[in-house]
Amino acid sequence: MKTVTLSLLAAMALLPLPGLAQSNEAETLNSILAEVRALHADVRLSQSSQILLAELQLQQSSVNAAVQRRDSAREKLNQTQSQEKFLTVNIARLENPNSEPTLDPIRKKQLTDELDRFKAQLATYKSQEVQVANDLQDAETRFSGEKRKLDAIQSQLDDLMKKLQP
Numbered sequence: 001m002k003t004v005t006l007s008l009l010a011a012m013a014l015l016p017l018p019g020l021a022q023s024n025e026a027e028t029l030n031s032i033l034a035e036v037r038a039l040h041a042d043v044r045l046s047q048s049s050q051i052l053l054a055e056l057q058l059q060q061s062s063v064n065a066a067v068q069r070r071d072s073a074r075e076k077l078n079q080t081q082s083q084e085k086f087l088t089v090n091i092a093r094l095e096n097p098n099s100e101p102t103l104d105p106i107r108k109k110q111l112t113d114e115l116d117r118f119k120a121q122l123a124t125y126k127s128q129e130v131q132v133a134n135d136l137q138d139a140e141t142r143f144s145g146e147k148r149k150l151d152a153i154q155s156q157l158d159d160l161m162k163k164l165q166p
Helices: 002-014 018-095 105-164
Strands: none
Touching: 018 105
16 A cells, blocks of 8 residues: 555656646746847847948948048148248239349339239139138038037947947
8 A cells, every 4th residue: 555655646746736837837938938038139239230330331431521521621721821822922022122123124014914913813812712711611510510420320339239248
């Protein structure tokens, strides 16, 4: 009798209890569900990071173009100002009566024509300088805007990378 009872107890111990089995299954399903949700979140973060990386590349191209426009405008302004200085020095030289005290009428006419030409060129460069300075200011403003956009995307990407780290 004792052996039969022990055998029955051993057999019952091996059989899963209905409440216990459901509890283990529920825990397993909840664990699997949590893992699926975590994977889904990782996939969304991964997709978001890919989108942000693409945006970052496009925005970097925009920043590079803005830098080139700004540098070009700055160079043009420097050239214009350099030409103005050159013309101003030459005008001052030609207007100085002591530069050539004995002038024949033909040479005097040539210098007067040259002086008039330099003055006209200087006026042209002065008006160009205003336009080029405005172009430079516009290029600086565009560059700043593009750089802010790039920084915002980089910040979003940094935040996303922090979320992806375990």
